[in-house]
Amino acid sequence: MSSPTEDVVRQRAKQGRTCITYSGNVYDVTDFVSKHPGGVDVFEEHSGHDVTEAMHSRETHKHSKHAFTILEKYCVRKVQKSSNNEDADLFSMEDKYFYNRQEGYTDPVDWKKPVLPQIPKLGEQYFEWAHQPTDLPLRLFHSDFVEYFSKCSWWMVPMYWVPAMLAMIYTAYTGLSEHPDLWLPWMAGGIEINVSRMPYLFLLGALSWTLLEYVIHRWVFHLKPPTQYPIILQLHFLLHGQHHKAPMEKGRLVFPLVPANILAVIMYSLVRLVCPRLMTLSVISGTVLGYMTYDLIHYYLHHGSPSLTYFKNLKRYHVKHHFEQQHKGFGISSKLWDYPFNTLITE
Incomplete structure (x- = not known):
């Protein structure tokens, strides 16, 4: 029976x-x-x-x-x-x-209403609350228009950024073919940047993203925000707190295009301070490839079913970051920088 x-x-x-x-x-x-x-x-x-x-x-x-x-x-x-x-x-x-x-626990946030306006009232509770994952559907804004642009499907990343990357490569290639850039002209006549150096600059940009990914994730996204400034709490939640609170939201796993473009402009401007324009485009095009790789891998780790050992291990690693050891495991597309910075999840 x-x-x-x-x-x-x-x-x-x-x-x-x-x-x-x-x-x-x-x-x-x-x-x-x-x-x-x-x-x-x-x-x-x-x-x-x-x-x-x-x-x-x-x-x-x-x-x-x-x-x-x-x-x-x-x-x-x-x-x-x-x-x-x-x-x-x-x-x-x-x-x-x-x-x-x-x-006997009562969630301090009403999930039937937009969450972002409620964040300031959490105060000292915010950081702990944001790191207690839920599978509840998350709405950030009252406005349907703003809410729409706060999300992004994974396929929009390559659809938008591949043409942007190719345009940068084409502009740099045609420009350097006609007039090579001169880098650091005050140092013994400078260094000529021509077409033959583009692959190395592209690779440098791609590799630099892996470090930038780690630095942003650890020291910006996981920085405990000061609770006396409500706007900073809301900004932290927008940037990353929302992802740790609702890690299963498919529409919030890759960067929306608006903040991604702001980050791209900042990165371009910083590199442009020390490099000529066409050289900067060569480096940033590689950084864009690194960023796309990161965003797509991040989505895959959350909602894919990896068959390759590397991605199986990386998926388990990232799940541990979300649900067990949120103060470690800041590498997403790879564990590379977790080794020298001693934040590798080993258990």
Whole structure:
């Protein structure tokens, strides 16, 4: 004779729903499958089965306390457990404290309203709140027009930036073919920048992005903002806090075109201070390639199902950054700069 739990799972499976069981409870995770940070493949393996051991196993992936908070909203059948629950040893004292605290927890933000105007009232709560992930849909602005431009689909990145990169390369190539630039003219006559140097400048720009990516992510995006300035709290949330709060939002995983263009202008202006125009275009075109690679990899790590070992490892690494060790793992397209800066996630 089947148990009530098995009956619920079987009935929902007939309706095309995806269900799992955890610690005796039944969870209908159909609406969560496409959002799952570990990819959709996991549910193909575990659908209809008990995941209690798997969710606590380090061999697969030991889920963070935030994962259990998200899981709870999908519960469709809850059983009462006795004090000598056989699964009790799976939980640490820290986990138990967190779960007990969450029972009486009220989110200070009303998710039925635009979130950005509510950020200033969080004050000292802001930084901790922003780093407690949720899968709730996020709306930032009252205005539909502004809200539309606060999002960006992944395919808009190459559609916009590939032509921009090619235009920079073409302008630099045709210009340098006619009149080579002279760099540092006050130093022994300067250095001639001609077409033959373009590949090296392009590569320099691409590699420089990997460092810039790390620096911005660590010392701008993860800098704890001063709570006495509401505008800075809102700016921090716009730049990166929103991504850590709602990491499963597909429309907020790549940079929208407006802030991306502002960043591009700043970068161009900084390089232009020390380099002639055509040389600057050669470097920045490579930086644009590095940026596109970063943005597309970031999207893929959140919503792709990698088959290559490199991206599988990188996906696990980035999931740990979001849900376990948010003070480490600042490299996204690679772990390169986490090594010399001692922020590598090793566990």
